[in-house]
Amino acid sequence: MDSDKADLITTLHALTSRPEASEEALSLNHWQAEDWSRMLAESKPTVLHPGEMLFKRGDDNSDLFFLVAGSLEVSVPRSATGSLTPPVIVTPGSVVGELAFFDRAGRSASVWSRDRAVLLRLSRFAFRRLVDTAPSQACDLLLALARIIAARLRRAHGD
Amino acid sequence: MLNLPPSGCISHETATRNRLRLEPAERETNGRCLNQHSAEHKARGREDGKLTLLVVCLVVGFALNRTGRLPAAGAAALSAYVINLGLPAVAFAYLPHLEFNQTVLLSIGAPWLMFLIGAGLFWLAGRWLNLARETIGCLMLVGGLANTSMVGLPMIEVFFGRELLPVGLLIDLLGSYLILSVVATPIACWYGAEAPPPAGTMVRQIVAFLPFAATVLALLLSDVPYPPWLQALFERLAGTMAPVALVSIGCQLGLSGVHNKLRPVLLGLSYKLLLGPAAIFCIYFLMSGTRDPITQITVFEMAMPPMIAATVVAMEYDLDPALATLLVTAGIPLAFVTLPLWHFALVAT
DSSP, X not given: OOHHHHXXXXXXXXXXXXXXXXXXXXXXXXXXXHHHHHHTTTOEEEEEOTTOEEEOTTOOOOOEEEEEXXXXXXXXXXXXXXXXXXXXXXOTTOEEOXXXXXXXXXXXXXXXXXXXXXXXXXXXXXXXXXXXXXHHHHHHHHHHHHHHHHHHHHHHTTO | OBOOOTTSOOOXXXXXXXXXXXXXXXXXXXXXXXXXXXXXXXXXXXXXXHHHHHHHHHHHHHHHHHTTXXXXXXXXXXXXXXXXXXXXXXXXXXXXXXXXXXXXXXXXXXXXXXXXXXXXXXXXXXXXXXXXXXXHHHHHHHHHOBOTTTXXXXXXXXXXXXXXXXXXXXXXXXXXXXIIIIIIHHHHHXXXXXXXXXXXXXXXXXXXXXXXXXXXXXXXXXXXXXXXXXXXXXXXXXXXXXXXXXXXXXXXXXXXXXXXTHHHHHHHHIIXXXXXXXXXXXXXXXXXXXXXXXXXXXXXXXTSOBOHHHHHHHHHTTSXXXXXXXXXXXHHHHHHHHHHHHHHHHHHO
């Protein structure tokens, strides 16, 4: 593993271990550094310039993105009604792309960077390997993702 | 057929003769024609009431979205109501009373002209400022197309009165909407380096767009008198269009925080809110010497903020989505400052 990626994984670990982490941050604060390294061993760093698109609604990619630095904006454009939801901000320690990661039904929203953003990209294939090699960790990740989805659903419903 | 007089006012007698039933609000909004001080005073009160309605609807929409009281797809649902019910009702209620004359045809040409001038200007500015290809495409689409329906029609109703809505509807459907469907999509494909959809798909989309179909049908049926209950139904439904459209717009407000787009945002909004309508103002208003309300509405429609649907198309084709969102989310609140100024300029000249 190159040192840059190792640094990013260390940063992500630190972000999710903070007690003041937001409810949309991955709740894996019981994980050690080596757990993060194992899960993200096959991940690929991605850097976005301000305003650069990560993916758009309808794209058929299903990778999961862990936001390490910077911030992202998420919006849902609907061509049938010519409407657009106001941009929602995603902060470091959280993820984007979790719905398509689960259902592979295309991206449900468009995501771009607000400033210079650094992400780690995990493919479904890499996750399947994690399920085989470290099933309890894979289960932890699934629960953490489910918690983020629940938080986003609650916010969408106004709870 | 309703032939609007050059003064921009419709007398009650004329309106009745032309099957256009003016509600008390319209009668009072057109108080100047009655030439009675008290009527004028009441008219001002009604206008203030409509302006209040406009502000309240926007704030309510914004608050509903911010507090999470509206479901995530709430804005889309409200937009769907306006598109599928509100706009067709406006078409059936008011379009048959409009006379198709040269002024109306020139009004329909205004969005095409403004889009064309904007495309040229943004192309030149893009080369001069060394803007990215996607940014130029985004500016052409979002900076060149006005929100002539969801914002434009409620604003016409507030500032000029409901009886002039059909002019706005024609500008929107035969202007902005046709440009978006026929011209903007191929431009988006060109700047987004994607293959354009087949022509048949585009034609099907246009025909299937309910307000467009309703407009064509309303024009075809313009000589067929509706039974009073049907006219009343259309007018009632048309009356819901403005508040629902404004709440929907309020739901979609929320400023994007991308900071490195200041230059193209300034460029796009300067053209959309000031330079573009000023160009149309010069061409239509000053050069022709026309002072009729249809020309006033034409310039007013061109001063509307960027079209949200154009932003959606820009996003679909990867044309600088952050800029597209900024243009629309900054442009709509800004327009509520510039539009009253435009109204003042149009009425005062």
